[in-house]
Amino acid sequence: MTMVDDFELLEKNGFRLIPYKTAKNEKQALKAADDLGYPVAMKIISKEIEHKTDVGGVKTGIKSPEVLKIAYAEMMENAKGFEVDGVLIQKMARKGVELIIGGKKDPQFGHMVVLGIGGIYVEIFKDVSARICPVEGMDVEEMISELKSHPIIDGARGERPLSKKAIQELVLKTCKFMIKKDIKEMDLNPVICDHSGCDIVDVRFRR
Amino acid sequence: MKMMVKRLDRIFYPKSVAIVGATPTTNKIGNVVLKNFVEGMFDGEIYPVNPKYDEILGRRCYPQISKIAGKIDCAVLATPADTIPEIMNECAKKKVGGIVMITSGFEESGRTDIAEKIREIAVKNNMPVVGPNCLGVFNPYSKIDSIFLPMYKLERPRAGNIAFITQSGAVGSTIIDLAAYYGVGISKFISYGNATVLDESDYLEYVMNDKETKVIILYIEGVKDGRKFLEIMKKVNKKKPIIVLKGGQGRGGQAAAKSHTGNIAGSYMAYNAAFKQAKVIEADGLYELFDIVKIFNQPKPKGDGIGIITNGGGLGIITTDFVEKENLHLAEFSESTKKEIAKILPPYGNVGNPLDLVADSGVDSYKKAIEIMMNADEINVLIIVVLLQTPPMDERIIHVLTKASDDRRKPIATISVGGAYTEAYRKILERNGVPSYSSPTAAVKAVERFVTYSKYIKKLK
Numbered sequence: 001m002t003m004v005d006d007f008e009l010l011e012k013n014g015f016r017l018i019p020y021k022t023a024k025n026e027k028q029a030l031k032a033a034d035d036l037g038y039p040v041a042m043k044i045i046s047k048e049i050e051h052k053t054d055v056g057g058v059k060t061g062i063k064s065p066e067v068l069k070i071a072y073a074e075m076m077e078n079a080k081g082f083e084v085d086g087v088l089i090q091k092m093a094r095k096g097v098e099l100i101i102g103g104k105k106d107p108q109f110g111h112m113v114v115l116g117i118g119g120i121y122v123e124i125f126k127d128v129s130a131r132i133c134p135v136e137g138m139d140v141e142e143m144i145s146e147l148k149s150h151p152i153i154d155g156a157r158g159e160r161p162l163s164k165k166a167i168q169e170l171v172l173k174t175c176k177f178m179i180k181k182d183i184k185e186m187d188l189n190p191v192i193c194d195h196s197g198c199d200i201v202d203v204r205f206r207r
Numbered sequence: 208m209k210m211m212v213k214r215l216d217r218i219f220y221p222k223s224v225a226i227v228g229a230t231p232t233t234n235k236i237g238n239v240v241l242k243n244f245v246e247g248m249f250d251g252e253i254y255p256v257n258p259k260y261d262e263i264l265g266r267r268c269y270p271q272i273s274k275i276a277g278k279i280d281c282a283v284l285a286t287p288a289d290t291i292p293e294i295m296n297e298c299a300k301k302k303v304g305g306i307v308m309i310t311s312g313f314e315e316s317g318r319t320d321i322a323e324k325i326r327e328i329a330v331k332n333n334m335p336v337v338g339p340n341c342l343g344v345f346n347p348y349s350k351i352d353s354i355f356l357p358m359y360k361l362e363r364p365r366a367g368n369i370a371f372i373t374q375s376g377a378v379g380s381t382i383i384d385l386a387a388y389y390g391v392g393i394s395k396f397i398s399y400g401n402a403t404v405l406d407e408s409d410y411l412e413y414v415m416n417d418k419e420t421k422v423i424i425l426y427i428e429g430v431k432d433g434r435k436f437l438e439i440m441k442k443v444n445k446k447k448p449i450i451v452l453k454g455g456q457g458r459g460g461q462a463a464a465k466s467h468t469g470n471i472a473g474s475y476m477a478y479n480a481a482f483k484q485a486k487v488i489e490a491d492g493l494y495e496l497f498d499i500v501k502i503f504n505q506p507k508p509k510g511d512g513i514g515i516i517t518n519g520g521g522l523g524i525i526t527t528d529f530v531e532k533e534n535l536h537l538a539e540f541s542e543s544t545k546k547e548i549a550k551i552l553p554p555y556g557n558v559g560n561p562l563d564l565v566a567d568s569g570v571d572s573y574k575k576a577i578e579i580m581m582n583a584d585e586i587n588v589l590i591i592v593v594l595l596q597t598p599p600m601d602e603r604i605i606h607v608l609t610k611a612s613d614d615r616r617k618p619i620a621t622i623s624v625g626g627a628y629t630e631a632y633r634k635i636l637e638r639n640g641v642p643s644y645s646s647p648t649a650a651v652k653a654v655e656r657f658v659t660y661s662k663y664i665k666k667l668k
Contacts, residue, residue, distance in 0.1 A: 104469050106477035109433030114476075122467040130480035132437055139484065146483075185469040206469070 002045050002085060006203045013177050015170075015188075018199045020090040026072050030065050032089040039063045039092045042071055043202070044078075045085040052202075053120055055079060061092060093201050096194035097152055097162055100128070101170050102187040103178045111178045113171055115140070117149045118190040125149075133175035140168040153193075160195035170198055183207060211335040211405060215413050217304025218337060219395060220349045221280035222251040225272060225303070227294055228285035228310075229255030231263045236309060236355040237285045241266075243352040247363075250350070252277055272297045280304040283343065283353045288312035291339070292324040299332040307353045308338035314401045315340055322403050329404040341400025342376040345383065347393060348419055354396075356380050367392015368421035369500055370414040372407060374399060375454065378426045381493065389497060390638035394419035406431060408439040415443040422503045423447055424496055425487075428454045433481065440485035445667060448660050449487040450499050453478050486663050488656045498649040499656050501642040505618035507661040510587040512538030513654070514580045515561035517592035518568055518600070522624065522647065523561035526592055529651035535658060537561070544583040551575045561592075569599030574607045581616050588654055589619040592647070595629045605635055612641040618657060620650045 004022055011017055021032035022045065033040045044057030052058045056078035059071040075087065100118030105111050109132045116128030129146040131139045144150055144164065155161035170191065178186065185206040192199045224244060228237040237257070244253045245264050254277075255263045258270040269275050272282065272294065282303045284294060288310055298306060306329075313322040322339075329336045337343055343353030347366035354361065364386035371386070371393060373379040379398035386393055395417060397410050407427055414420045423443065430436045443449060456475040482489045490496040513535050517523035530537060537560045540548070548558045551572055556565055562580075564572045573593070580586045589611070593604060611619050620642045623629050629645075636643040644650035 100467060102467065106433065106474060108430055108474065109437065109477040109481055112477050112480055123470055129483075130476050131484055132433070132477065132481050142483070187467050189467055204467075 002047055003043065003088060004045060006205050010203060015173060015200060018091050018093055020088055022086055022088050024086040026069065029072055029087055029089055030068060033068055036089060036091045041090045041092055042075065043088045043090065044075055045088055046079065046082050048082045093192040093199035094194050096192045098190035098192055100187060100189040101174050101191055102189065103174055104185045111175065113175045115143045115171055116147065122189065133179055135172060135175050137168055140171045162193040163195055163197050166198040167193060210333050212409050212413050214305055214335050217280040218307060218335060218344060219346045219351060221351055223277055223280050224251060224351065225254040225256050225275060225279050225282045227256040227272065227282055229257050229263050229268065231260060239355045239357050240283055240285060240353055247352050248350050272301050281307060281351065283307045283309065285309045288318060288321055291321060292328060295325065295328045299328060299334055303334065305335040307343040308336055309341060309343055309353060309355060311340040313339050313403065325403050336404040337397065338400045339403060342379050342398035345396035354383065362387035365392045367394060368419055369393045370395040370417065370420040370423045372397045372410045372423065373426040374428050375426060376400065385497060391497065408435050411439050411443045415446055421447060422500055423449045424500055425449055425451045426454065437481045437485060440487050444485050444487045448503055450490055450496060451482060451487050452490045452496055488660060498644065499653045502618060502620055502653040502657045504640065505642060506615045508587040508618050508658055511535060511658045512585050512587045513590060514538050514586035515590045515592065516564060516573065516576045516580065517561050518564045518566055518597055519592060519594040520563045522592045522594065523563055526590060526622065526647040526651060527561055529647050533651050533655040535655055538585045541583065541585050544579060547579045566597045567599055570601060570603040570607055573604060577611050587617060588658065589617055590622065590650060590654065591619055592622045595623050595632050596625055605632065608636060608641050609639040620644060620654050622647055622650045
């Protein structure tokens, strides 16, 4: 299973992802970026790479074909030694706060859903709250208020509050999806949210 | 399973008890348990069972269950694991009401085969089994007591309205000992060990319907059926507050995690999530269980306005700090409250919350201040800090605080920080049922849990 399979599975189950295309080579990558419109992000597709960021397999904010070419070459260099299936070109997500929405199947309680401040430092800050699935809107509100960083969600430093409706919808959807497909573990991370909605930028599953 | 839960009444209120494995050898389990009944004011029939003896502790001893003529409500089994299935069959034939199985050596020693048999026999005959591998039960109302720790080493608590349900016998015995020491009254004690037949969810359901129980303390390490547990917790907690302590909060078993979520969310996180969903109160350690449960015996607060009375400014300030840390709020005194307070303060005193009665105020000032706050609508919870070391303070304060608690108009929490003298007073307060704390942290934490729970219950209505 690659990232692309995961993306497709999510889309089939009603999750809206930011537009993306896959490319096998530089030429296809340029075409994909052109179709989607700059700026774009580029991500390595490989079954062998667990954490793309750690190996230099993610480039964001690519603004032009020239930059894309350089980024593509660099990425291929970084991924030397791994079996690579190509790259994924993704329209850049909105600017906002990075959240993680995830879940796992607990041996005693079954599926549970987790919400937290996302990004690459998730495991360091561990600012997450959890509930056993299924959950209701009320539960998600409590999950948000339990986060140490909830003032960020409520709109810190003059920013508008994030769309709680969008966050709620994603959390509920995640629970339903995990139960339906009996997912063992999953991350939607980061999910970038602003006042009007959320973009799912990356996903990871264990089925 | 429903029927079996109902039948637990025959274990908790037995008119006759058989102790299988009774022995005259002192300090053996079968001896201690028998002594509990003989010396512990149990006034039903007591039948020691052991083929090796004719008489133990002056009681006729029976070779086996079937040789007992009378009806048996409860059989306490303390014989080796291998003998259990046969004895259970005999109990079933004799229509014994229920079994308390103290014996160990089943699931925990890899003998799942015998455990399976136990379950089979119990279910087939609708015969409830507490245990095995446990301390069993204690009910101060009926005096049934299968705790195999001698009474001189482990005091038994007085009758009250707190039910203790514990998976671990060691934690259970500690709880019992501390409850007795602090004068905490209990309604039912259940140490359920391996939960082979009935589990924590069943016992929660039982105490939910138990008329003596008002508050529930639960100690668990793990549950088998998390979903059932969550649903039962939700149901029970709406009727009676559950205060839970989860042992084993480690992060084992996550080696295979592939995602961030998998890495962060250990099994404890699932428990923690379930507790939050059920709105049960989670305690952080053994002593906190007691700190919290004490205040749950008070009338529920109608709101979250806190009033603090103190005779030591600094302790009032520290208490206020914790009130803020716990996201509680100090009530704003109304004009009429302020007027009343001004009357009782010395000319140099300050009317404010926390209300500092100053060190040279005595018992009478407390009495008046408490009365004013009890009458003030803006105050829902009274935190009363009493420095017992000050010159004008004397033993009449015990009466004043006890009355404030007994009147049951508003919940109170008292704080007295100090050494041996203070602790002696605190113990009297505890025994009088007054929530008394040796630190502001503990008191305020307990108040917060109580306020939060009361809000939740109010919202349900």
